[in-house]
Amino acid sequence: MIANSTNRPDSRLAFDPHALGLDEPPRTFFRRRTVAVARALVGAWIARRFRGRWHGGRIVETEAYLGAGDRAAHSWGGRRTDRVEPMYAEGGHLYVFLVYGMHHCANVVTRPAGEPEAVLLRAAEGPAGAPGRLMAGPGKLCAALGITVADSGRDLVGDGPIRIFSPRGARPRIGVSVRIGVDYAREAKDWPLRFYDRDSPSVSLRS
DNA sequence: CACATGATCGCCT
DNA sequence: GGCGATCATGTGG
Numbered sequence: 032m033i034a035n036s037t038n039r040p041d042s043r044l045a046f047d048p049h050a051l052g053l054d055e056p057p058r059t060f061f062r063r064r065t066v067a068v069a070r071a072l073v074g075a076w077i078a079r080r081f082r083g084r085w086h087g088g089r090i091v092e093t094e095a096y097l098g099a100g101d102r103a104a105h106s107w108g109g110r111r112t113d114r115v116e117p118m119y120a121e122g123g124h125l126y127v128f129l130v131y132g133m134h135h136c137a138n139v140v141t142r143p144a145g146e147p148e149a150v151l152l153r154a155a156e157g158p159a160g161a162p163g164r165l166m167a168g169p170g171k172l173c174a175a176l177g178i179t180v181a182d183s184g185r186d187l188v189g190d191g192p193i194r195i196f197s198p199r200g201a202r203p204r205i206g207v208s209v210r211i212g213v214d215y216a217r218e219a220k221d222w223p224l225r226f227y228d229r230d231s232p233s234v235s236l237r238s
Numbered sequence: 239c240a241c242a243t244g245a246t247c248g249c250c251t
Numbered sequence: 252g253g254c255g256a257t258c259a260t261g262t263g264g
Contacts (some may be wrong), residue, residue: 094256103256114249131245134257151256170257180248212256235257 035039038177040079040086041047041165046158048078048085051200053196058188060197061122065148068122069226072139072150074203076196079176080102087176087196088155088166091231094210095224096138098148103216106147117184118147125193127173134170137178139163139187139195153211156233168235201230211236 042149053076061068070093078087096104098118105115105128117126120141126138126149138149155166166172173179178193187195206229213220227234 096256110250128256129248130255131257132248132255136256138256145249153256168257210256215255225256 032062033094038179038181040081040177041161041175042086044086044088044157044165044175045084046076046078046087047186047195048076048207051076051196053198054145055188056197058121058123061139061141061188062143063122063141065095065097065150066224068139069093069150069224070205071197072152073205073226073228074198076198077137077152078174078196080192080194080222081177088161088172090152090155091103092152092154092225092227092234094153094206094226096149096151096152097222097224098142098146101216101222102214102219103210104147104149105121109147111147115147118149120144120184123186123188125178125182125185125187127178127180129180130170135173135179136169137173137176137182142218154227154231154233154235156220163232164233167233204230 072093076087078085088226099109106118122141124140137152140149142148153169166175206227207223208225208226
């Protein structure tokens with residue numbers, strides 16, 4: 032993990048978590064079953080602090096990746112390399128990787144340390160006034176928030192610059208589908224592990 | 239609307 | 252050496 036990323040978030044994503052009545056979930060939130068965390072993260076906020084202000088969006092689409100038994104997961108078969116190492120951390124850490132040589136993907140690690148499962152953040156919608164569909168896709172979400180591999184391994188719980196905030200109120204209506212872009216994953220390609228807000232215009236694909 | 243393609247490079251075999 | 256947990260743009264119907 033590198034302490035200081037120079038990447039800056041889109042200034043149009045500035046918001047005030049306290050004004051929105053958001054809370055920071057404890058470590059136990061992230062250590063639960065990965066599917067439960069993937070569902071609970073729909074409606075939560077992902078945010079980055081930059082120059083004393085929070086910038087972020089409300090998560091509207093996630094995917095669960097279930098570790099050693101999941102052919103679509105980077106940790107499939109217990110694979111453990113420098114890149115994937117953050118997936119083996121305790122729930123509540125961040126795992127970021129580069130895909131297609133140009134886009135980053137951000138994941139929230141789940142489960143106790145040693146169980147390499149995670150939730151991919153596929154899309155979010157910005158605060159009131161932000162451009163539509165700015166974060167409608169995992170690569171776009173990372174670009175808008177300035178999240179890169181330099182942030183991989185960060186702890187989302189505590190006093191760091193990237194955190195999750197949860198709403199107290201009603202939960203969104205959740206849709207479920209197969210995961211996107213994992214056709215190579217044999218039996219795992221058909222698992223219903225994508226979760227999205229059925230009422231959001233900012234999910235990555237039409238469903 | 240439904241594909242099809244190119245960009246671009248780190249990672250793993 | 253092959254190939255992605257993607258995206259923007261292009262074509263054709």
